[in-house]
Amino acid sequence: MRAAVDARGVSVEIDGRQILADASIRVSSGEIVALIGPNGAGKSTLLAALTGDQARTRGTIEIAGRPLEDWKLKELSQQRAVLLQENGVFFPFTVEQVVEMGRAPWQRTPLDHDDEEAVDEAIRLTDIERFRHRQVPSLSGGERARSAFARVLAQRTGILLLDEPTAALDLRHQEDVLRLARQRAHAGDAVIVVLHDLNLAAAYADRIALLSSGRIVAQGSPREVLTVERISDVYAQPVEVITHPETGATIILPVREAMSVGRANDDSLPRTTARSRIALPRKASS
Amino acid sequence: MTAVDDRSRTDAPESSADPLPRTVTARRRLLLIAGLAIALTAMALVSAGTGQLYVSPAEVFGSIMHAIGLDLGPLPAHPNGESALWTIRFPRVAMSIVIGAALAAAGLLMQAVFGNPLADPGVIGVSSGAALGASATIVFGWAFFGEWTIAVAAFITGLAATFVVYFMSRSGGKTEVVTLVLTGIAVNAFTGAGLALMTFLGDQAAREQIVFWQLGSLNGSRWQQFWIVLPLIVVGVVVAFVISRRLDLLSLGERSARHLGVNVEGLRIVAIVVTALLVAAAVSFAGIIAFVGLVIPHLMRMIIGPAHRPLLVASVLGGALLLLTADLVARTAVPMADLPIGMLTSLVGGPFFFWLLRRARRSAGGWG
Structure with missing residues (x-):
């Protein structure tokens, strides 16, 4: 099967410093791949290289079977479509106008008849109908992020590159974003998403690529990648990996010292493990 | 879920103060543009008839109709009316219209490229850059391109000034207000020194011409000048119209614009060259007229929103109307005197700019 995105041996150097070293990743249609890793691991740089924003020093990138450089921008x-972390808009455009901008690539093509429908659908799916006529600069960070995500959905492309789409969002809208990504993947799209929340990555990704210091140190199914040793090591933070008793979902928790007031320094008390105090979530209805 | 829906309904009145649905926006755009077009036509008729020798708007209309071969309306009753209109008034009215349009369009383009609604050719020094080239032409008596020499020289130095500001003041795809204003001060200081040098080197006539430029005036506009600036301005406005949709995308930031298929570098260079062209055309024969490019796009944006295509049309009409009106005031406010029009626009534009600065500072970063 032809890969939607195929990057081989991609390295990026900025001012002589190696930001990304020999990263290879292959994403097929119908698949969600999550890029995870600590701050500064090179996740966003890899994504920027895949979009063509970031020049690379070595390696090849193919989009839909054709080298990135051979594509015309249009x-x-x-x-x-690409969702960046920074979603500011310089002038007071309304949310609707911004979502309509996502249709720009289809101008003067037969598909521009779908514009209005695509915009309405994206606005409905991202739950931003309520402020579709408000000006973007007047919105909260999360509302802006959802508007930008709606713009990306309205673009209706077969490949989605999302850089921390859930960063500014509340619990429900985080789930919404990834559910939508899941739906798009089911419909045959390829999705690459940078995530910080390991549980989201575990729940929604088909495959996970773990980056550390500019290298992809592990790549595979969530269960393969998200092991206690590997995550504890890469993040320099001890974690536990738990399997949800009902759904079988993988849950990653940092190991926390018991920290209730007055007990923090009391070594004589037996340490309560994080596990015993966690109320596990109910099975999601969807 | 019903709880959520109820909340959205109670929120509705609050958000209705904000910009409105598609149809309402479209109607508002149409109203504004039609209103400006009508006001511009009426103002042109009134302005052409007003002066030491009064000609009624009806007679002005009649004179134009007869000139294009239609037997409509009365001819000027005064024996010198016809010649006053055609040799003095009409060229001046026509110049004020096209130059107002050029300045407003240039301001709009600049704001889109800098991602900052406070950019204006006068404020950031492009106008004085263009004036430097124009004055050098006068002082050194250059004539490489015949009657076009002044415009060409103004274009070259104006373009240089724009690129300097552009490369000095941008970071991360946009320009902060402070950087923009400070860069403007630096560029204006430099071109001011150049103009001072030209004033020093020039003879009496050249000096008068340079001072006249610095003040800005449409006094003594001739048809010959109009026919030089008209094609430049038409080309500039047409190109601006063609790239206007892509300028909208630029508001998302450079990277997002690129992801939507815009060749950002190419677009910026086209926009900058067109800006310099428009400013040079305006400055070559009318001098530095500041703030039109700031005030007009801003007012229009407040009425019809920031989408660049309708905004450009409204700004071109609005700029023409503003300068036409300002010129009428300039030549009739004080009997027997022709006030410099640049002084008038700065008189209004200065406080406006100040108000904008205060507002921008209050909503730091949020360019609403």
């Missing part, structure tokens, strides 16, 4: 924008 054609490329019909293949892949």
Whole structure:
């Protein structure tokens, strides 16, 4: 099967410093791949290299079977949509106008008849109908992020590159974003998403690539990648990996010292493990 | 879920103060543009008839109709009316219209490229950069391009000034207000020194011409000048219109614009060259007229929102109307005197700019 995104041996150097070293990743249609790793591991740099924003020193990148450099910008924008972390808009455009901008790649193509429908659908799916006529600069960070995500959905491309789409969002909208990504993958799209929340990655990704100091140190199914030793080591933070008793979902928890007031320094008391105090979530209805 | 829906309903009145649905926006745009077009036509008729020799708007209309071969309306009753209109008034009215349009369009383009609504050719020094080239042409008696020499020289130095500001003041795809204003001060200081040098080197006539530029005036506009600036301004406005949709995307930031298929570097260079072209055309024969490019796009944006295509049309009409009106005031406010129009626009634009600065500071970063 032809890969939607195929990056081989990609290295990026900025001012002589190696930011990304020999990263290879292959994403097929119908699949969600999560990029995880600590701050500064090179996740966003890898994504920027895949979008063509970041020049690379070595390696090849193919989008839909054609080298990235051979694509015209306009054609490329019909293949892949990108959500960045920074979603500011310089002038007081309304949310609706911003979502409509996602249709720009399809201008003067037969698909521009779908514009209004695509915009309405994206607005409905991202739950931003309530403020569709408000100006973007007047919105909260989370509302802005959802508007930007709606713009990316409205672009209706077969490849989605999402850089921390859940960072500014509340619990429900985090789930919404990944559910939508899941739906798009089911419909045959390829999704690459940078995530900080390991539980979200475990729940929604088909495959996970773990980055550390500019290298992909592990790649595979969530269960393969998210092991206690590996995560504890890469993040320099002891974790536990638990399997949800009902759903079988993988849950990652940092190991926390018992910290209730007045007991923090009391070594004589037996240490309570994090596990025994966690109320596990109920099975999700979807 | 019903709880959520109820809440959204109670929120509705609050958000209705904000910009409105598609149809309402479209109607508002149409109203504004039609209103400006009508006001501009009426103002042109009134302005052309007003002066030491009064000609009624009806007679002005009649004179134009007869000139294009239609037997409509009365001809000017005064024996010198016809010649006063055609040799003095009409060229001046026509110049004020196209130059107002050029300045407003240039301001709008600049704001889009800098991602900052406070950019204006006068404020950031592009106008004085263009004036430097124009004055050098006069002082050194250059004539490489015949009657076009002044415009060409103004374009070259104006373009240089724009690129300097552009490369000095941008970071991360946009320009902070403070950087923009400070860069403007630096560029204006430099071009001011250049103009001072030209004033020093020039003879009496050249000096008068340079001082006249610094003040800005449409006094003594001639048809010959109009035919030089008209094609430049038409080309500039048409190109601006063509790239206007892409300028919208630029508001998302450079990277996002690129992801939507915009060749950002190319777009910026086109926009900068067009800005310099428009400013040079305006400055070549009318001098530095500041703040039109700041005030007009801003007012229009407040009425119809920031989408660049309708905004450009409204700004072109609004800029033309503003300068036409300002010029009428300039030549009739004080009997027997022709006030410099640049002084008038700065008189209004200065406080406006100050107000904008205060507002921008209050909503730091949020360019609403």
